[in-house]
Amino acid sequence: MSKFKTINPYEITENPFKLIGKDWALVAAKNGDYCNMMTASWGGVGIMWNKPAAFTFIRPQRFTYGLMENDDYYSLCFFDESYRDALKFCGTQSGRDFDKAKECNLTPVFNEKAPYFEEAKLVLICRKMYAQDLNGESIIDEKLVSPQYSGDDYHRMYISEIVKVLTK
Numbered sequence: 001m002s003k004f005k006t007i008n009p010y011e012i013t014e015n016p017f018k019l020i021g022k023d024w025a026l027v028a029a030k031n032g033d034y035c036n037m038m039t040a041s042w043g044g045v046g047i048m049w050n051k052p053a054a055f056t057f058i059r060p061q062r063f064t065y066g067l068m069e070n071d072d073y074y075s076l077c078f079f080d081e082s083y084r085d086a087l088k089f090c091g092t093q094s095g096r097d098f099d100k101a102k103e104c105n106l107t108p109v110f111n112e113k114a115p116y117f118e119e120a121k122l123v124l125i126c127r128k129m130y131a132q133d134l135n136g137e138s139i140i141d142e143k144l145v146s147p148q149y150s151g152d153d154y155h156r157m158y159i160s161e162i163v164k165v166l167t168k
């Protein structure tokens with residue numbers, strides 16, 4: 001039986017700055033019964049088009065990017081501190097080279113529209129509503145460009161509806 005229960009996005013009590021920026025998330029996406037995940041510490045949650053929304057930023061060179069592009073759904077999974085090493089691994093190694101779930105002893109679950117992990121403490125199931133690449137011409141603060149972007153690798157921004165929230 002699943003250890004998770006569904007809650008309303010408005011019932012999430014954790015601080016999103018800490019959750020995303022300090023604790024980090026795993027972004028998980030699938031192709032059939034294969035799933036890959038990568039660590040993300042940029043992005044946000046809020047409201048867009050009157051819906052609970054997640055804002056996720058993925059560089060095109062990530063293996064996860066291809067999976068995100070192939071499906072309308074992905075998840076943001078949050079873990080307690082004991083999974084820090086797993087998040088470091090998923091943020092420095094690629095699914096092109098490793099079965100990251102196996103390497104990190106994480107258990108993918110496929111009973112929602114996006115894959116997630118049994119070990120997570122909080123899961124946001126996200127449905128893509130909008131995607132757009134950031135571009136150099138639109139950056140107002142010029143100082144951001146050179147430390148962040150060396151070539152044509154601007155993040156793709158996904159604005160997604162949070163369609164389900166799972167917690168324990």
Ligand SMILES: Cc1cc2nc3c(=O)[nH]c(=O)nc-3n(C[C@H](O)[C@H](O)[C@H](O)COP(=O)(O)O)c2cc1C
Nearest residue numbers: 038039040041042058059062063064091093094095
């Ligand atoms: C703490 C941390 C935060 C990260 N945040 C992001 C992010 O928000 N967007 C992004 O594109 N990459 C981010 N990365 C980099 C990816 O997680 C990393 O390149 C990963 O190895 C990609 O895996 P993949 O090739 O299997 O998709 C982050 C890495 C770390 C360590």
